[in-house]
Amino acid sequence: MAQFSNQEAREQLVEVRIKADEAGWKLLTDYSSLILPAGKNIRKIVGIFVPYSQTAGSVAVVLEVVEKTSGRVISTESYEFAVQPRYVVAMDVVSAPTQLFAGDTSSIVFLLRNESNLDVETKFSLRVGGEVMTEIIPIRKDGSHLYRYPIKVEKKLAANEQRSIMANVSIDGMDGTYKSTHLQMDVFRVGQEKFDAYNRYNINITGIGAVTTAYGNPIYSGMFDVNGSGFLGNPESNRQLDFKIRGPNRNGNPLFGMNDEYFARYASKLLEVSLGDYNYGMSNLTESSRSGRGVGLLVNLNQFSIGGYYSIPRYYPLIRQIYSGYAMYKWNEKNEVKAGILSKLDTLNHLVSMVSVSARNRFFPWLNTNFEISLGETGSKLQKAYRVGVSVSSKRVGSSVDYTYADTDFPGYFKNTQRLFSYLTFNFSPLTLSLNFNTSRTNQALDTLASKPPITQGAGVTTNVRFLKYFSLNLGGMMSSSKEDSPVPLFDYQRYNGRLGLNANFNKFGLTLHGDGGKLRNYLVDNGTTMTNFFTVNLSSYVSIKNYFMASGNVSYQAGQKGITGSETMYYGISLATDFSEKYSFSLSYNSNFEWMYYSSDRNLLSLSLNAAINDNNKVAFTSNYNLMKNTLDNKTFNAQLRFTHTLRVPISKKKDVGALIGKLVNMGVESVAGVRVSLGGRIAITDKDGNFKLGGIPVGEQTLIVDGTSFGLHTIPERAGPYVVEIIPAKTINFELSVTKSARIEGVFQVEEDQRANQKGFIQVNERLERLVVEASSDKETYRVLSDVDGGFQFEDLRPGIWNVKVYPNGLPKGYNLLTPQFSITLAPEQNEKIVVKVEKKARQIQFQRKF
Structure with missing residues (x-):
């Protein structure tokens, strides 16, 4: 309950404003035009909405009564709010590979966001296969943390496979704050790579064009922004240069809301120099x-x-x-x-x-x-x-x-x-109990403002109970007081309130319902003998589909007496965001209306944002807003902004530690040279339909190029035998060529010739069978050995065209057998099937009789 007094002999037309330490506080009822009768006092129930983003703890809120004709502040009234801790953490996948190649090095980047109303410590864990890694990461209120997990794929893998990574994040010691995401990556999906021989410095050049109807007819204007960031030379040198040039100076023009800026920063291991516009401090x-x-x-x-x-x-x-x-x-x-x-x-x-x-x-x-x-x-x-x-x-x-x-x-x-801020938290899973006590009398020298906040005190206790894995129940009670720091204070009050809340989080879907009820005692009105009642219900929800679509909405229903009126008010809003691909994104938000307390700033009723990457060097962004103009209740304005950014990648120096290779598999009569896997220096590529491939970022020096023979078609083989040793030159691209042809075949059989004397008197046949023999085929660089089969046959498959020597090892020949053709020299042509006959003589045994004993 607030009392407004008019001590003058005439009635006054006034408006009631609200001020708080942080933005987002609203009055539930429009009091932009309130008539105060001459010489009388009136009382109003003032409904106040506490913003979702308000920091936990004691908050001072001031109501101002301002005469509309002159802008003179007639009176003020102060209130103290104790905002209870709210524990919410979110996790987004900023970047993650979907396909990896053998030997590749990559990373997954997670964005952890603290959506609580206080600083927290998050517990982040990753499960990769059977390995689990856990880390405690502190994040400030409204802050975020980029977590990069490196991935190294083995150079030798048996087959294509799919790998999974499970990421979990929660507020340490707070049940019910658990969020998780699951990633899958296909391994062995390889492709050609582009190689850049230079270390480059990126410069973003942005042109901005905008239009607004804030002043009636459309007004058009423009601005430029040039910024650069990167290393001078190799990243290992740690010599970094950042700069920014933005203009012309708009002096806070609401068309852009930004001023000119000229800044440069150089940093190395030894020295850091900042010059120009910067946030300096000690x-x-x-x-x-x-x-x-x-x-x-x-x-x-x-x-x-x-x-x-x-x-x-x-x-x-x-x-x-x-x-x-x-x-x-x-x-x-x-x-x-x-x-x-x-x-x-x-x-x-x-x-x-x-x-x-x-x-x-x-x-x-x-x-x-x-x-x-x-x-x-x-x-x-x-x-x-x-x-x-x-x-x-x-x-x-x-x-x-x-x-x-x-x-x-x-x-x-x-x-x-x-100023004192303190809290104590006990975690008895699934129950968490938190207590806090704060007191503050502060005077700060902020930019553009000498701040003298009110004298405040606050204390509270909250409990959070997690149940059924996805649900949590919040209960809390708190007390707070606020008094203006002056000999004659304009406000001096004490506030009591409680909260009951229910949260449900199902990874991709969440729902929050909470209600607040409380009383306020104003010591400046009636020495604190009157208590003001209030009640608020808020419902919010979100849903996300993979990492491509997210939607959220909220509805707020406010009833009871909150200081000015007993009216009932409802507000609702919705937002959508989607990433069509890595190049395109879209977002849309809508709000039904805003309470009058926001009249001092533009209020966004409808907004649209489109972002497109034409290519790696050119990006376009379009934003538009349909707003309620600041300092008005009904005047609406349309604003639109188009930004085009071109990235210059200026070569700084040549890379000294890596080079590249361009290769080609020449088709010499085979069905196809496409899809052949080649690897060099831990990098992998697959040939295109013409047999071309490229490997970049290869460490300098001698490297062995490996051509995967299993990638060829049936009876297909390179003309030259490996290994293929190449010399990688710093910042250079070398050429490699290898012909691929049809393989040849050697088929042989052992032919046994009987001794003609076997049937003569004094000779007998050899009855021992010919066992399996070792047969060798060799060229200058290759040697293969096989065993003959039981029928005396043998084969050499997929031989490289050229000169081959075939040799039969006599080891294992039974007594009485003699090789007649133990060695052959054959020149093979592509697709030739050469047949040879290995002749073996079978000698009869002569019988000799002993005449004397």
Whole structure:
């Protein structure tokens, strides 16, 4: 319940506005034109919608009553909201190969998104075959993390196969937040590769054309954006250059909503230089990040670094110049200490200086700490500020405490500040219990705004119970208070509310239903004796089909008394997004309406986005919006923007470690030379219909080209025997040619000739049978051996045309047998079937009688 007073002798036409620490807060009822009778007070129930993206914790919300004719603020009223933690994590596959070749190296990139309203630690796991890998990844609120999983396919595989990878992500210790995706890849699907002999630097040149009806008749305008990013030379050199040139300056024109920008950054292992428009900063308490135009320098000496910067803030009017110098020692990625000095020159030429010492440490896997203390002088008086943060994380318990303090006149980023954020979480799967306590009195020197938020306190307890694998139930209760930080506060209230929610997540489909109910006590109206009731129900859902289509929608129904009225209001919206292919994408969103509280900004009723990649170097994007104009309730405008981006791939240097090979299998009378698998240096290609193939990115030096004989047709063979050794030259493409012809065949038989004396007196026949003999066929580079069959036959299949020597080994010949033709020399032609006869003489045994004994 809010009371609006008119102390004047005339009635006033006013509008009620809402302000909060973060965007998205709405009034449920339109109070853009409210009449206050002369000399009277009126009370209204004000319904307030808490945005889905609001950070968990205590939030101060201010209602302003503004006279419409003059814009004068007549009165304000403050409220305190305690937003409970919401745990949601999402996972998208940014890129993944669908086909891999033997010997290939690739990767799968996952995008993990924290859709919770607080910072979380996610548990990410991958199952590849029988191997499982798990990693804990912290992600900030509204933040994301790119996880790249490298894939290496073996060079030798027995057959074509399909491989599977299962990826799972959840918030560590929070049941009901589980998301998963399944990927499959076909192996052995190979093709030719393009080889680029140069290391290249990519420059994106974008032209922007736009139209708007915000001012009545259509207005057309344009802008350019040129940016580049890449390595100077080989990536191993770690010499990177980034730059951006954007203009002309639109000075915040709503047609584009961006200004000019000129920036360049060079980084190497030793040196980092930033020049132009950049977010310069030294530490959280002095200057954490302020947009300015200047120069920055950082020198890395192994674990020790020194740096500094000079900048002119672009959007903060009270500072003319900033100077900074600092040193840092980092003994590993999780432990570092930093010290520095920073000076500011204001618009009155007053110079203030500060010193800062900070440390960030992770001494144990379960313990993280950060600390900073800063001293500065204001008006010859020493002022101080410090910040301490400690977080503990284990399987069952998680806790965090973050405290910031700054003296009243501390000249840094904070002043007159005391702020504490803390929480404690217990995980007793499937039950999770969380408690939090926050208090804040903060004054920050933000760009374009000197912020003095209200004095707030908040405490709450929430439970989450997971059941039936896909479902979770949320229960919570909280208290919060907010008071304007001034001798005569404009608001001072305390708020109590509870929440009941149900979540269902089925991987590709999710549904969330939650309701809120609460009471508010305003100490400035009636010393807090009156309580205001409210109730809200929200339903949201999403569905995704593989990685090509996603849809989401929400419906909000608000009833009861929320501070101004008892009206019932419903809002709904839907969004669609799809990727037709790697080159084309489409998205569409629709909202039924917006509450009047959003009148200070453009409100998107209908939006459309189309993106197309013409080729690797040219992309087109089109966006259009049908909006409610800011500062209006009913005026609608149409905006459209067309962007064309051309990518220049400027050659920087030749590649020194790889080369390429172009090959051809010459058809010498075979049915086909297509589909033959060839490999070189771990790379694989398949020949086209003309026998052509190309292999790029081959390590320099001697390499062995392997031609898979099983890929040929029946009775087909290369004219030259392998292995084929080639010399790969840096940044060069060499040629290789191999003729393919029909194979030849040698067929032979053993012919035994009987001794003519076998039937004469004094001789007897040999009765032992001829056993299987070893027969060898050899050329200059190849040798094959076979055993004759029981009938005395033998064959050599798929022999290369040319000169072959056939040799029969006498080992195994029984006594009485003698080879008459033990060796042959044969010149084979393609498709020739040469028949030979190996003659074996069978000698009769002579019988001799002994005359004397």
